[in-house]
Amino acid sequence: MRETSLIAGDEESSRHLRRNVAVQMAHGLFGQTGFRLVAAPTFLPAYLFMLSGAEFVVGLARSLQAAGTVATPMIGASLIGHRKKILGITLASSGLMRAQVLGMAAAGFLLGADAAVLAMVVFLALMGFFQGIAQVTMNSLRAKVIPVRRRGIVSGARNFLAGISSAAVSYAAGAYVIDGNWLGNGYASVFLLAFAIATVGLFALALTREGRAESVRGRESIIETFRAVGPILREQPAFRRFFIARALGSCGRMALPFYILFVGTRLELTGATLGLLTTVWMLTSSAANLLWGLFADRHGYKVVMVATLVCWTASHGQLLFVEGLSGVIVFFALMGAASGGFNQSGQNMVLEFGRPRDIPIRLAASGSAVNLVGAIGPLLGGAVVELSGYAELFIAVIVLQLIALAILVVSVPEPRRANTGV
Numbered sequence: 001m002r003e004t005s006l007i008a009g010d011e012e013s014s015r016h017l018r019r020n021v022a023v024q025m026a027h028g029l030f031g032q033t034g035f036r037l038v039a040a041p042t043f044l045p046a047y048l049f050m051l052s053g054a055e056f057v058v059g060l061a062r063s064l065q066a067a068g069t070v071a072t073p074m075i076g077a078s079l080i081g082h083r084k085k086i087l088g089i090t091l092a093s094s095g096l097m098r099a100q101v102l103g104m105a106a107a108g109f110l111l112g113a114d115a116a117v118l119a120m121v122v123f124l125a126l127m128g129f130f131q132g133i134a135q136v137t138m139n140s141l142r143a144k145v146i147p148v149r150r151r152g153i154v155s156g157a158r159n160f161l162a163g164i165s166s167a168a169v170s171y172a173a174g175a176y177v178i179d180g181n182w183l184g185n186g187y188a189s190v191f192l193l194a195f196a197i198a199t200v201g202l203f204a205l206a207l208t209r210e211g212r213a214e215s216v217r218g219r220e221s222i223i224e225t226f227r228a229v230g231p232i233l234r235e236q237p238a239f240r241r242f243f244i245a246r247a248l249g250s251c252g253r254m255a256l257p258f259y260i261l262f263v264g265t266r267l268e269l270t271g272a273t274l275g276l277l278t279t280v281w282m283l284t285s286s287a288a289n290l291l292w293g294l295f296a297d298r299h300g301y302k303v304v305m306v307a308t309l310v311c312w313t314a315s316h317g318q319l320l321f322v323e324g325l326s327g328v329i330v331f332f333a334l335m336g337a338a339s340g341g342f343n344q345s346g347q348n349m350v351l352e353f354g355r356p357r358d359i360p361i362r363l364a365a366s367g368s369a370v371n372l373v374g375a376i377g378p379l380l381g382g383a384v385v386e387l388s389g390y391a392e393l394f395i396a397v398i399v400l401q402l403i404a405l406a407i408l409v410v411s412v413p414e415p416r417r418a419n420t421g422v
Contacts, residue, residue, distance in 0.1 A: 028158025034198025068128025076136030108188025156293020163286020288337035311338035
């Protein structure tokens with residue numbers, strides 16, 4: 001079977017494939033490295049806690065960032081669903097995300113502690129807002145310029161390169177930039193560095209050669225885009241079941257902030273231990289994503305999604321019996337490889353269901369559901385821990401993920417075979 005882009009013409013996609021693969025690699029390397037400095041569970045939480053002295057502020061900032069991504073994918077779908085070229089909108093939404101990181105750096109350099117905390121929370125909420133839009137525009141653009149049977153290796157290689165780079169840059173940021181208090185504020189300097197690195201990725205993305213879409217939806221308002229989700233879910237039962245399974249599987253994010261807190265009940269959390277576990281998590285996730293991508297190109301994303309969900313669910317069970325550091329390392333390796341692969345396969349598999357012109361809406365609907373889990377999941381997880389304990393939280397996540405696994409295995413077909421007849 002000839003390789004085709006889902007929404008760009010075959011010849012146009014093939015003519016610029018090498019260039020666009022190189023662009024995707026450069027954008028992933030620099031863009032993800034920059035944003036991972038902000039997303040890491042270390043620098044930003046530590047800085048917010050240093051300024052505010054309150055764990056609540058740290059949790060509130062992250063919750064507002066996640067909340068910003070819940071509805072805005074629909075805005076992204078509304079902006080690009082009717083356009084035959086979407087690179088400009090993609091660059092604009094990605095640039096606005098980066099502007100918030102620059103604002104965070106400026107707040108650290110220019111404002112006092114109280115004002116800086118308020119500014120950081122606002123910039124994080126705005127970053128989440130534009131992130132929800134960018135998730136749709138970026139993935140839609142990738143669907144146009146990278147053929148379906150090359151997306152796995154491209155996505156995996158992007159994550160692998162970014163993971164290796166992020167591990168090295170994160171160490172340097174902590175050991176030299178923060179400890180050396182660069183420019184009078186080490187944390188603000190890290191955010192400035194993150195902005196600079198991520199902006200290089202944006203310039204790389206601007207070099208994309210994009211063909212004109214062959215099929216698009218009519219111009220729709222944001223309300224009309226929301227209303228379009230219902231018919232798509234009703235008319236495409238396979239995608240509907242995938243939608244439910246992906247959302248339930250993503251409930252593993254409920255436990256994400258509490259892994260390290262639970263580990264703290266089993267062993268002493270020194271700086272060296274935290275650094276080791278962070279490195280294990282980053283490297284195993286990046287290396288595994290490369291392998292998952294290669295496997296998906298050959299066999300489709302359903303088998304990858306099933307395998308990674310099995311591993312992620314098993315990791316929660318293993319964590320319940322952890323006693324020493326070696327067991328914790330095994331958990332972070334297993335969880336990192338599985339959760340990263342599940343997220344990657346879910347993002348790519350959604351591109352392959354149904355009509356190509358509905359890709360932006362499918363991305364928006366599925367992304368909103370996953371982002372909603374990311375917004376309210378940690379709050380629910382915290383309530384479970386307060387009322388019952390860590391074990392009950394992990395067991396609840398295992399049950400939800402087992403339900404998702406059953407739906408995937410029994411009711412969700414491999415869309416690549418369904419769409420091509422192979």
